[in-house]
Amino acid sequence: MANSVEIRNLDLSFGSVEVLKDLNLDIAEGEFLVLLGSSGCGKSTLLNCIAGLLEVTDGQIFIKGKNVTWAEPSERGIGMVFQSYALYPQMTVKGNLSFGLKNAKVPKAEIEERVARAAEILQIEPLLNRKPGALSGGQRQRVAIGRALVRDVNVFLFDEPLSNLDAKLRVDLRVELKRLHNQLNNTMIYVTHDQVEAMTLADRIAVMKSGKIMQLGSPDEIYNKPKNLYVADFIGSPSMNFLEGQLEGGTFKKGGVVLPMTGYQYVNPLQVTDRPVTIGIRPEHVVTGELAAKAPVQSEVTVDLVEPMGSDTLVWSTFEGNSFRFRMDGQAPVTNGDTIKIGIDPAKGSLFDTSSEDRL
Numbered sequence: 001m002a003n004s005v006e007i008r009n010l011d012l013s014f015g016s017v018e019v020l021k022d023l024n025l026d027i028a029e030g031e032f033l034v035l036l037g038s039s040g041c042g043k044s045t046l047l048n049c050i051a052g053l054l055e056v057t058d059g060q061i062f063i064k065g066k067n068v069t070w071a072e073p074s075e076r077g078i079g080m081v082f083q084s085y086a087l088y089p090q091m092t093v094k095g096n097l098s099f100g101l102k103n104a105k106v107p108k109a110e111i112e113e114r115v116a117r118a119a120e121i122l123q124i125e126p127l128l129n130r131k132p133g134a135l136s137g138g139q140r141q142r143v144a145i146g147r148a149l150v151r152d153v154n155v156f157l158f159d160e161p162l163s164n165l166d167a168k169l170r171v172d173l174r175v176e177l178k179r180l181h182n183q184l185n186n187t188m189i190y191v192t193h194d195q196v197e198a199m200t201l202a203d204r205i206a207v208m209k210s211g212k213i214m215q216l217g218s219p220d221e222i223y224n225k226p227k228n229l230y231v232a233d234f235i236g237s238p239s240m241n242f243l244e245g246q247l248e249g250g251t252f253k254k255g256g257v258v259l260p261m262t263g264y265q266y267v268n269p270l271q272v273t274d275r276p277v278t279i280g281i282r283p284e285h286v287v288t289g290e291l292a293a294k295a296p297v298q299s300e301v302t303v304d305l306v307e308p309m310g311s312d313t314l315v316w317s318t319f320e321g322n323s324f325r326f327r328m329d330g331q332a333p334v335t336n337g338d339t340i341k342i343g344i345d346p347a348k349g350s351l352f353d354t355s356s357e358d359r360l
């Protein structure tokens, strides 16, 4: 498939501070790509480079095959939606939606048509004559999205568009955004620090750290085959349980913990030698009850703390001296101090070289 956006060897520094370093990224036509990372890792900086709001220090940016590295934002065919809705407070919703089109000298009838269509898609028709002050946060953000929508752009850029909304609304608008993408199929580049947004929305996620892409892959790859310890720890809530030990003849060992890695899919089976390793085990891959009795590895843990979530219960425990979290049924009668039988399938875990932190 053709690429919509190509980023080649991009560097960006603020004075002597390097924020993006030799960054490369291809985004396919119609793809929903999420830039995910903790605050300050350079997500907005990268998005602003694509938008043309920041001058790059080195490297090139292509949109639809055209080198736009030095093009004005208005020449790039992009529509941007910010966390702060950035609406004109003195204009009505309709005024906000049509403003950019009027400036671009789009004929009046066409403006009417495009505004009506965007309003219909975003279900803000009843709000067209209101001013932003008379809208809720979610409605304002819909208008902000509408403003990008009317412009008929190649690429939508979203910078944490849901961060200012309360939790319930965030979920609602997240679903709407996904519907919108299914419907329009435009290329969307979406910045967030929220892994749930990333997992639910993305075709592919780029996990960023300190201006670098740590892993680029589908939500499934990022979740099930994290490329390094950083990604493994960042993705998943609660995060993976990590045990540092030794790989010896295909078995993970740490004190009383012995996990045969039979069936584990190594990245490069021919290069696996004994060494210090860290194993990551997702809480949901630890089983209890009848399932535990059938698991390849069985053990007992002591319950330290119980967090009821309703649908399930998060149990904090101690496993051979290590802190260990897992999930149980929401109705499971479990209390502090209980001893529980657990089962683990080590092949479902993730093995990392302890010194390089790379997946084995």
Ligand SMILES: Nc1ncnc2c1ncn2[C@@H]1O[C@H](COP(=O)(O)OP(=O)(O)O)[C@@H](O)[C@H]1O
Residues within 6 Å of the ligand: 014, 017, 019, 037, 038, 039, 040, 041, 042, 043, 044, 045, 046
């Ligand atoms: N205008 C600026 N001048 C100097 N440093 C900046 C500027 N904008 C951002 N930074 C720095 O660049 C880094 C990345 O920022 P940003 O891209 O906003 O991160 P994110 O969006 O991932 O939270 C941060 O360390 C930030 O302090």
Ligand SMILES: [Mg+2]
Residues within 6 Å of the ligand: 043, 044, 045
């Ligand atoms: Mg940001």
